[in-house]
Amino acid sequence: MDTKDISTLIFNRILEEKEALSMRYKNTVDGIGNFYIDEVLPEELALEISRVFPKKEDMNLKKSLREYKHVAAQMDQYNPLLEKVIYAFQDERIVQLIGEICGTDQLEPDENLYAGGLSLMAKDNFLNPHLDNSHDKDRNKWRVFNLLYYVTPNWPDDGGGHLEVWPNGLENDPVTIHSRFNRLAVMATHQKSWHSVSPVVINGERCCISNYYFAESPLRKEDRFHVTSFRARPGDTLKDTVLKLDASIRMGIRKVFKKGIKENPHVYKKGEKKE
Ligand SMILES: O=C(O)CCC(=O)C(=O)O
Ligand SMILES: [Fe+2]
Structure with missing residues (x-):
């Protein structure tokens, strides 16, 4: 099965639910527009994806006060089915359909997998409340939707x-x-789209394949450039103070150096397979 076949399956499934998904998006758009859909791919194919998902030891660990999880974007290091599935979500028919559901017609997928790709969260892993970086890696386009x-x-x-x-x-x-x-x-990302992943409390591995869609203009006119900004979960005041400071320092650096001071390592460099 190639990327196109997989995207046809995803496209047809989303199309079946288009009305209901549009309704859900409309009902949530004033806060953080979102919708979700089950049985996206035939069960057997989805099971196959989970079977070939990499072990956490073969992914990159991200561990700080902000987050604790395992990620991967260098897709040619893994089973080729995973790369196909990621890029299936970038098929122009799906991009167009998501745009129709969410009432926007200028979406573009992210070929570089800037922050997209694979993630795995095992026991005690978490992702604190945060706002995603507002832009793509070259700070040209606005990040507008996450597909998880x-x-x-x-x-x-x-x-x-x-x-x-x-x-x-x-x-x-x-x-x-x-x-x-x-x-x-699918969730909208804008100036107020705080989101998180609750700590994993069981001995299991929560695996996710993610994509981001970008656009020429932001979802909301009040949106401004911002770096990924983390907060603590409610109640953890000390951690919250540290994370707020962390975000404002990184934001300060970006005001001086437009693209930051180090290259984001989390992009898929096609044809540059690491040994
Ligand atoms: O894994 C998820 O469900 C959300 C991931 C996320 O928000 C992120 O990677 O920025
Ligand atoms: Fe996020």
Whole structure:
């Protein structure tokens, strides 16, 4: 099965639910626009994806106060099915369809997998509340949607490791989108789209294939450039103070050096396979 075949399957499945997904997006757009869809790919194919997902030892560990997870973007190091699935979500028919559901017609996928790619979260891993970087790697385009496709079979609702969106700010309860097997979650990213992944509390591995869509203009007119900015989960004041300082220092650096002071290592350099 090639990338095109996989994208046809995804496209047809999203198309089947287009009305309901558009409704969900419309109902959430004033906070953090989102929708999710289950049984995205035929069960057997989704199971195959989970079987070939890399071990965490073969991925890059990200561990700090901000996050604790394993990621990979250099896709030619892994089973080729994974690269096909990632790029299937970049098929122009799907990009167009997501745009129709979300009422925007200028979406572009991210070939460099800037922050997209694979992620794996094991017991005690987490991703604190954050705003994604507002732009692409060259700071030309705005990041407008995240597409998160979850592939761990039987991931339980009480296992933690779920996507949380905070449409009413971190002072209020989040909306949880469970990271169930074979589910695609799509969420808008803008100046107020705080989101997180709750700590994993079981001995399992929550695997996700992610894509970002970009656009020439931001989703909201009040959007401004910002670096990825983390906060603590509510109640952890000390950590929150440190993370706020961390974001403002990195933002300060970006005001002087437009592209930052070091190249983001998390991009897919095609044809530059690491040994
Ligand atoms: O894994 C998820 O569900 C969310 C990931 C995310 O927000 C990110 O990588 O910025
Ligand atoms: Fe994010």
